[in-house]
Amino acid sequence: MDSRSLTTTIAIAPMLVLTACSGAVDKTEREDAVTVSESVEDSIDIGEAVVEAMDEASGEAAADALDDAAEAAADAVAEDGTGDGEAAEEDPTRYVTGQSADVSPVKTIWCSDVRKRVPAGLCQDYRDQIADLDQGMAAFDPPRDMVKGQASEVRLAIGPEEEATRIKSLAGDQGKAVTASIEIGAKMRARLTGRAFDIDPDIPVDLEMGRSRRKVWTWDVTPKRQGTHPLSAEITVLATDGTILNRYPSDLIRVKVTISQGEAREIARAERARKRAEAEKEVSFWTRMAKLLLEFWWAVLALLGGMIGGYFYLRDKLRNEEAMPPPP
Incomplete structure (x- = not known):
């Protein structure tokens, strides 16, 4: 290669190295600090490849010049990458796509209206919902007498206070409805x-309240055992998100549970069968004794004869001993 070509090559080589380094720098602006070091290594590899090519073409002089240029470019990129890495350490969210640098925990406060910690804005929303509650009443009138094993319908009704008579009738026809003043919200x-x-359904039932603010809950209730047992209902006022705003437990209603006539007959029949079995057991004992006597009467007579004979023998022996004169 002549001196003119060597001069041109040496002039172009630094431009190629700087172009490659610029590409690496652009790449680091799009990626995180970890990929910066990889881009620098790629740039150095490109420079070294150019050096090798020129070394083969023009000798050691051109290679030394290109090597110096590559090292200078690598140092510049390394300083740029170090600065980006330090910035990334100071602000970890800077290089995360779609991540806001201003991330702070949600501040919560104790909300006495719902008796738990909630965001401040949400607590105010609960207060507004409580302020919007309507005054109403609840009526609970289950049957006071039920039959074991037979299902009975139990109802609970709520509605506006001005509809007290209607609410009581919706709760049942026992004429002994237990009523209470409550607040009515959008969901109850x-x-x-x-x-x-046995209660069906045996889980809480939520109902959306319409414009009439009147609803009725119905259950199928089956007593499991005889006697007098308590039955109660509970009404809960819910916020729009399901948070409990208030509770209204009812008084305990005592329900007398009896058995059906068919079951009573079965119980009486079982009792008679039990007594008969006990009587037969007692009679059978004496019957077995009588059979033994009939089968072994001769042994019984022999036993009695032996006992009687022994008695008389001992009596006569004692008399003879008393009648004998004492020895001289």
């Missing part, structure tokens, strides 16, 4: 409880 929940009963 009711549950019926009683350990001595």
